[in-house]
């Protein structure tokens with residue numbers, strides 16, 4: 001069972017299960033749960049759960065039609081069906097991609113309802129694997145579920161603790177949101193009207209902690225190309241800070257400069273040099289994943305993939321939730337180690353410029369973020385006053401650590417770059433920081 005039927009799951013875990021089925025293990029198959037939106041779940045149901053995935057990079061383009069998705073349902077519409085499916089004897093593996101903002105008490109209540117029903121029916125426990133871009137994602141989900149169970153029944157709490165597993169995991173594959181262009185491409189290549197068509201890159205990675213309700217699942221997943229490890233942290237830190245951290249920086253820069261996709265940005269030498277500097281100087285010094293320079297260069301090549309129309313504004317969505325996970329830890333590490341953090345200070349200034357809601361050519365754009373209105377209001381309130389802007393925005397306690405606005409090695413650097421952006425434009429600031 002998978003919670004969060006977005007593009008990512010359908011081009012990532014679903015293809016791993018597909019691989020296992022193709023290898024002769026017909027027990028695999030996914031009940032796909034959309035949390036709220038009904039449109040995609042219904043469109044996929046009408047196509048028997050089949051959809052086409054274009055897998056493309058600079059060297060090759062191919063299509064795959066996975067058959068792992070058995071059926072779909074919508075948690076907000078058919079809650080009991082979701083609970084029943086979690087408590088079905090065949091279900092033993094539950095994954096989640098519900099995004100950063102999905103980790104709420106309501107999510108925990110839903111999962112714990114399913115687990116309670118399993119316990120009542122005398123079934124074995126399950127593995128519940130968070131696959132969202134959160135550090136320590138399994139442990140966070142476990143804590144949320146246990147705090148729901150503790151208020152219900154001590155026996156249930158003990159059962160979940162003893163029988164269910166919440167491994168940490170890191171997943172990676174760039175899967176842009178589906179667009180009409182993918183629909184048209186599937187129609188042209190395959191001659192089908194596919195409401196679920198997707199496009200992705202050839203690269204994928206899934207690193208999961210060896211902590212499963214049924215230990216034999218580890219070998220099965222490993223056979224399908226999943227990396228099972230004792231500690232996910234080095235992989236998770238590298239991915240969140242290198243890939244996602246640069247993505248968020250690129251999203252801000254793209255929105256402000258007015259270019260559309262990550263590949264459009266990387267095609268500009270100044271932007272590419274900046275991303276290289278961001279990864280090398282901000283992220284890499286405190287990471288321990290082996291082979292970091294190769295990892296960085298492979299990321300730059302992935303970002304340049306001409307087949308992926310990964311929009312800067314898509315990545316910019318929910319930045320107020322992403323920044324603390326992607327930029328917060330490298331900021332803390334650089335300050336603790338007394339290291340320079342100029343590319344990060346510039347990225348932060350670009351975020352402040354982004355919050356003005358208008359690109360450098362004066363074109364307005366929308367922001368999709370739970371805090372958009374409050375952040376835009378702060379930026380507006382201090383319009384024309386860079387110092388006031390930096391102080392107000394670095395004081396937003398849900399995004400930045402306490403004391404950030406007074407940190408003499410950070411706040412003045414952000415102010416410096418915001419002034420440079422305002423005086424000479426973002427492109428000149430990017431060139432300058434690379435030389436710094």
Ligand code: CS2
Nearest residue numbers: 171172173174175244247315
């Ligand atoms: C992106 C991620 O939208 C975003 O915030 O940074 O979705 C990214 O593409 C994936 O994590 C890649 O694995």
